[in-house]
Amino acid sequence: MSGGQIQDEDISASSQWSESTAARYGRLDFEEGDGAWCPEITVEPDSLKEFLQIDLRSLHFITLVGTQGRHAGGIGNEFSQMYKIKYSRDGSRWISWRNRQGKQVIEGNRNAYDIVLKDLEPPIIARYVRFMPVTDHSMNVCMRVELYGCEWLDGLVSYNAPVGEQMSLPALPAYFNDSVYDGAVIHSMTEGLGQLTDGVCGLDDFTHSHVYNVWPGYDYVGWTNESFPSGYVEIMFEFDRTRNFTTMKVHCNNMPSRHAKAFRQVVCYFRSEADWEAAPLAFGPAEDEENPGARFVTVNLANRMASAIKCQFHFADAWMLFSEITFQSDTAMCLPLSPRLPSPEDDPTHKIDDSNTRILIGCLVAIIFILVVIIVIILWRQVWQKMLEKASRRMLDDELTASLSIQSETFAYTHNQSSTISEQESNSTYERIFPLGPDYQEPSRIICKLPEETTKQQPPVSSKSTAAAAAAAVQDGAPHYAEADIVNLQGVTGGNTYAIPALAMDLLSGKDVAVEEFPRKMLTFKEKLGEGQFGEVHLCEAEGMQEFMNKEFLFDIPEDQPVLVAVKMLRSDADKNARNDFLKEIKIMSRLKDPNIIRLLAVCIYSDPLCMITEYMENGDLNQFLSRHEPEGQLAVLSNAPTVSFNSLCYMAAQIASGMKYLSSLNFVHRDLATRNCLVGKNYTIKIADFGMSRNLYSGDYYRIQGRAVLPIRWMSWESILLGKFTTASDAWAFGVTLWEILNFCKEQPYSQLTDEQVIENTGEFFRDQKRQIYLPQPVLCPDSLYKIMLSCWRRNTKERPSFQEIHRALLEMQP
Structure with a gap:
């Protein structure tokens, strides 16, 4: 700061008392302006709204900080007696520094003159650093700060x-x-x-x-x-x-x-x-x-x-x-075009011939030119080869055309029965969906034609009747939600959002459900669970939550103890659409009242950032819970690992089916049912949640489009992947996969032997229904009766899949 390496534009603040006390004057031992950075208002106890922020432009290893008050030649006498430090490596996730004993507050200045240096033990690795004044009573504060460290070269x-x-x-x-x-x-x-x-x-x-x-x-x-x-x-x-x-x-x-x-x-x-x-x-x-x-x-x-x-x-x-x-x-990836060579000034006894420099540069330019020519030739050959493959594998023009498209950061799939739609009408970012093979053609940008549905018993029919039959086949089942009716799969805070028919949403909008406003100061941050484009999900402890809840909601925790909650937080810089989506999600969540569905407890919407507070279960999500356990048996005894009985697995599965039965009764479609979205409480209590998608821990479970994890294809039905149909029947398919996870103790990802592209290819086999599709295998612990439930969930025809009422009843009958 005082050395000038940090520029004025890299120093900012939450507010300033005047132009002469702006952030750029917060440099240690400098007296420009009015002598320091001063926030606009008096700093109150327990308030951490005011801060002085430094952008170091790259990651730095910081071991020491210094602070000073405002002296200004005897005119000022403001200083901060205490302060906290927050830091960030990416500018979005902020971390509160604490010492090795867990203390966050750092002792600051006792007067406006002296410089106080404090070792950061442990040191921090950050690009952004915030100094946040702390007081035990209302007072005016001003600060000048300094950072000591070096660039973090490890990266x-x-x-x-x-x-x-x-x-x-x-x-x-x-x-x-x-x-x-x-x-x-x-x-x-x-x-x-x-x-x-x-x-x-x-x-x-x-x-x-x-x-x-x-x-x-x-x-x-x-x-x-x-x-x-x-x-x-x-x-x-x-x-x-x-x-x-x-x-x-x-x-x-x-x-x-x-x-x-x-x-x-x-x-x-x-x-x-x-x-x-x-x-x-x-x-x-x-x-x-x-x-x-x-x-x-x-x-x-x-x-x-x-x-x-x-x-x-x-x-x-x-x-x-x-x-x-x-x-x-x-970090160097290649040689620079014009490397710096030693000059005569560097070593007077050593002269360098300028002709050598010119020769070196000429050689580098020639090499680069040759590489560009080679790349152009390779690309041209690939394009020509694709054109030949496409021509050789052209199918009937009247076959069913499945169109995958992404619009406005959502994905929606449409099917077209006409062969007159041109490639230029597509705007998808998909370059390739199915690998080339005897049953597939190479899609041009977006169009991927699937062969007609045939069976060995059916005689050949005309292309027009085949297209009509295929179109009728994909229209079976409950009415699917059109693109305009589907809430974006990934919500503003990163988790999935429930799909709701437009009619049901209209009915919801006419009702008002009272949700209590909860004091923010009674929330204690524990850790970040996940994040999205406009917000984050945090695990917090809430003090006094029992006082804010209706009598119908009972906590299994004494009133004097904090409650573990998940807090979805919308960033203050979110745009209007994100705020509206967040409020809509609050309205949706406020309707859900079922013992096996995570409930909305309270909100913080009177000021930014907007928050919704939901339940959280003490044993975390079901995926992590089961992966730490083993089935009962000799192996578990030898390894001394914690166990879960088969009856307990069936009990947990039945609770998931019960929660989904409740959602389906409201015509709500979850769209991301999996063990990562089920939370575990005491005595194997299960509650269905919705923020597994936001967690980096499970990024490998989602198919990435444009670098974002949005499609849980290994849990999705064939019609969800190919046609964008999300119904209760597609949730039943995902339940079958979830049940498969449970019986495998979450030790393996579904279709782990297949790549993402092969999983998508397998959905084409389900569409054609020529007995070549691959099903998830029967788990070792799974009896035939339970595997039959899984297979029924994966039936091609959506009308033939069981309802959640039927699934729940069947699971209850299996319990002793």
């Missing part, structure tokens, strides 16, 4: 890892949790940084710590092999851009007396674009039994290019403990 923006575990010791247990992790922490750590990047390496004896007044094992994040049947711990690292990686250095504890050793082997996968590369890199460090002690293990990454790295660290003993992981990489 690491987050790592995802399992939560650290606890080791029993004779005196005190050792806790190997990542206590300063700034991402989401439930059963795993996602989208954050913590002790593995704080620059502090653990001691040889992990029962001691660099930091006083903390527990044994504090400096390390560690895991035991008993919790990982696969024999390895997987950590994923996300970076700011694609990089050329040379090495990874891992600081490991090596204390054989406590059964802790460095990893036996690490297998690293690399992702440069959307997909993970097939060929991993394996590395095994040399064992050193003679010299016990913590050490750095250097892994050669062989100049692999990636924007994300996923490493599987294999156990060498019962425990594996890490205290620091760093990467050496280079």
Whole structure:
């Protein structure tokens, strides 16, 4: 700040008292303007509305901050006695800094003159930093600030890892949790940084710590092999851009007396674009039994290019403990066109011939020109080949045409029965849906023609009658919702929104349901669950929520204890359409009153940001819950893993069916039913939620369009994927997949052996119904009667699929 590296335009504030106390005057030890940044209004206790923000333009590693008040040559005497710091790496997700004991408030100034420096322990990695004055009584404050640190050259923006575990010791247990992790922490750590990047390496004896007044094992994040049947711990690292990686250095504890050793082997996968590369890199460090002690293990990454790295660290003993992981990489992707060569001024004794420079530049230009020509030739050959393939595989003009289109960030699918529609009328961003094969043609931009529906018993018919039959086939089932009637699948806060017929929505709009306004100050942030384009979903604790609820709603929590809630928050900068959609979602959620559906508890809509507060269950979502458990049996006894009985699985499935039965009675269509959207409470209580789509943890479950996760194709019916039909029957299809997940304890993704493109291709087989479609296999624990329910949910004809009333009744009959 005081050195001038940070420009005026990179310093902003929530408000300013006057032009002469604007944000740009908040530089430490400077007296320009009126001598400091001063907010417009008096700062009140417990108010964190005012802040001074610095944009560092790139990620920085910040270890020290300084503050000063406003002196202004004796005219001013304003300063901040305390302050908090918030930081962000992307400008949207803000994190409150806390020290190693969990304290957020930093002691500031006692007068307007002195500079007070404070170490940030732990340090922060951020691009944006906010200083937020804190007071214990109403007072005027002014601030000048400074940041000390360096550019974060690792480029690491987050790592995802399992939560650290606890080791029993004779005196005190050792806790190997990542206590300063700034991402989401439930059963795993996602989208954050913590002790593995704080620059502090653990001691040889992990029962001691660099930091006083903390527990044994504090400096390390560690895991035991008993919790990982696969024999390895997987950590994923996300970076700011694609990089050329040379090495990874891992600081490991090596204390054989406590059964802790460095990893036996690490297998690293690399992702440069959307997909993970097939060929991993394996590395095994040399064992050193003679010299016990913590050490750095250097892994050669062989100049692999990636924007994300996923490493599987294999156990060498019962425990594996890490205290620091760093990467050496280079962001340069190619040689510059005009590299800087040494000049005579750099070394008077060494002269460089200018002709060599010209020759080098000429060679580079020639190489680039040749590469451009090669690329043009390759592209032309591909286009010509596609034209030949299309000509050779042209089908009858009167066949059914399925059109996939994306308009205004929504996806809607229409089917056309006329063959006169030209390619120019399409505006889709889909380039290819089905891979070339004997039953498919290459679509030109959007058009993908499906062959007519035929069976072996039917004689050949004319193309016109075939088209009519196929058109009739896709019109079976309940009336589907037209594009204008479908609420966008992905809501403003990132989760899915229920589809509602226009008629039902009109009826809803004529009713008013009272929802209490809840005081924001009684919400305590725990972690971010997910986010969307215009908002976020947070896990919070709400104090006094019982006082705001109707008597019909009962909490299984004493009134003096906080309630765990999910808070959907709309960003203050959201546009008018997003605000209207958010309010519409509140109106929809306020209608839902069922024991197996997450309920809207309260709202905060009198001021920005708009919030809706819904239930949350203490055991998280069903996917994560089941993945941590095993079925009852000998294997579970040997592994000492927590178990869930088959009857409990049926009980949970029946609750999901009951909740969906309630939704279907209102003509509501969920559109994203899956275990990730079911929450688990006490005694296997299940409630259906809607924010699984917003969570980065489940981004792999969605088919990406234009870089956004929007289509849960592995749970979607064939008519939803091909025709955009979302009905209660398509929800029944998704229930069958959800039931399959439950019986597999969520250990495997549906159709895990198929790529996304092959899953879409398989929907074409369901449409043609020529007995070539692939069904999900019968799980090991699944009896024939339960698998028959799944198969009935996946029937091609929507009218033949069971209703949720029938599914619920069948599941209840299976329970003892």
